[in-house]
Amino acid sequence: MAPRETIETVAGCRIKLMRKGQGEPLLFLHGAAGAGKWLPFMDMLAERYDVIVPEHPGFGASDTPEWLDTVGDLAFFYLDFLEQFTLSGVHLVGTSIGGWIAAELAAKNVSRLKSLTLVAPAGIHVKGVKRGDMFMWSPEEMAQNLFHNQEIARAMPQPSTDEEVMVVLKNRLMTAKLGWSPRMHNPHLRKWLHRVQVPTLILWGDDDRLLPTEYGPAYRDLIPNSRLEVIAQCGHLPHVEKAEEFTAKVDSFIKGAA
């Protein structure tokens, strides 16, 4: 079944919101590709949780507000979002740039969170570990480098209509705006990750060519009550490439954290 899709206004910005399921609230923050479609892992999670999937300001069907300059702005935006929807005891799950937003949000204020799951999050820099440069990749290289399993990479749908191409360009523009320099991180974030005082799960694919798996231990060491799990034969998008394993890990972590 399709999720409920609405347009909401938060902090003066109209965003697209998808929502489905019953249970404790689970807020999913998407990565650089936006949240255009309701994905299989969302359906699986919606069997046990109230899954809330906003599209970030500046991405996809959401507006681009004047105030949006940094990932820190988006972290404050989602703090406003949690207040506006009076959400508490939230399981916050973020992937890639969404993981960065989630980490910044949790460093600022965890009072409405019950757990945090970071999936190959951007946001910190590990000296000497080279990231992939997604801005130099062609669309074909992008697909190849995001997945371990090249059959899945080849099967990923490419934008076909003008509207779809426009969304890809818009998402790419905002990804550059937020993450071009310093590349995909905030140099000050690591100083404050000790403030993330909720149970935290860090998930990483073992074959991540965008944000190498070596970033996982660094994040784990910075967040006090955290553990790292590495998913085998998996690229940068475990929730897509290994949807069942991903969902099972998130579900069992949340149950343990409750």
Place this chain on the structure above:
Amino acid sequence: MKFYMMHLMPYADLDLDYDQKHNSAWITLPNSYYDPKKGAKLYNRYLDELEYADQLGFDGVCVNEHHQNAYGLMPQPGVMAGALARRTRKVKIAILGRALPLLNNPVTVAEEFAMVDNITEGRFIAGFVRGIGAEYHAWSSNPADSHDRFHEAHDLIMRAWTETGPFSFEGKHYQFEYVNLWPRPYQTPRPPIWIPSQGSSETIDWASHPDRRYTYLQTFTPIAMLAKYMQMYKDKAAEHGYEATSDQLGWSVPLYVAETDEIARREAQPHIENFLNKFLRMPKEMLLPPGYLSLKSMMGVMKAKSSIGTKQTVDSVIEKGMFICGSPETVRAKLEEYHSEIGFGHLLTLLQFGTLPAELTRKNMELYANEVMPYLRQKVPAAAAAQ
């Protein structure tokens, strides 16, 4: 019409087989391909060529800015302008950089340009650009902020040149407690400003505004596009309630003139083709990072069949009017025709391109200066009056 010699100062000794291992002569091509012994000779040869242009009677010489590539060895064009300032006597010196959005401190450019303007006693022309997309990879500058930073840096430099200091500057990207330029520019109120572009309606709209009336310089485009953009500038000026002068319109184009059409084509061919296919080579992601173009323009690029990466030939660029090549008669006739159709007041010719060696460059310069320029100098005022 005024005549300028434009130089890119390519690393002409590049191993042209680099493209068997690397996909670009920019950003990612290892600098082990650069031999300082050869590079030093090239720098001095190229500077000699620009000094020679002064002696040959050109109105100006132009240097430009690109970073981390074999295509043009002038990442800091002020160095070249400084070297030329004392070794030339009559020519204007144009810096057709600087790429303002790359700058951490635009005041450095206000200062540098003002110094050159003073040393040359006003023989200086300032160029402001956003750079090509590759520069944003080279300098880690955020392409998504490119337009914003360009305008803010421009406003800061303008105020630094024209306002009595000290003043404070309160921008989004740049903030200063004290801006108080020593030296002030030699020219009053400031040096002429040129805006080179590969064609952008936004840029034309901005440059043609009555507050600015900057010279719009169309670079390396098919003649049909040149005509379209020059007309766009005139139309914009008319919308703003004034008539654009030819001084506000410039064209930059590679040119090769030799004894006959056949000799010209034969001598130029390998060098212009190297220029197009070896030195300009780069993937689309490098050329057009996100934000460099508006989403609408980027959409157009995605839909258009891209010419990037497709091999170009001497004949294809001659046919499109992107390269002027032939005997003095042919070159005179073409330039006269284009001028009478389009009416540009500044003609910038790239008389060295790609691997074109020193002897052929000098021959090209001499034939152009002796057989083409004088003819057009005589003809063009008459043609302009007849319009």
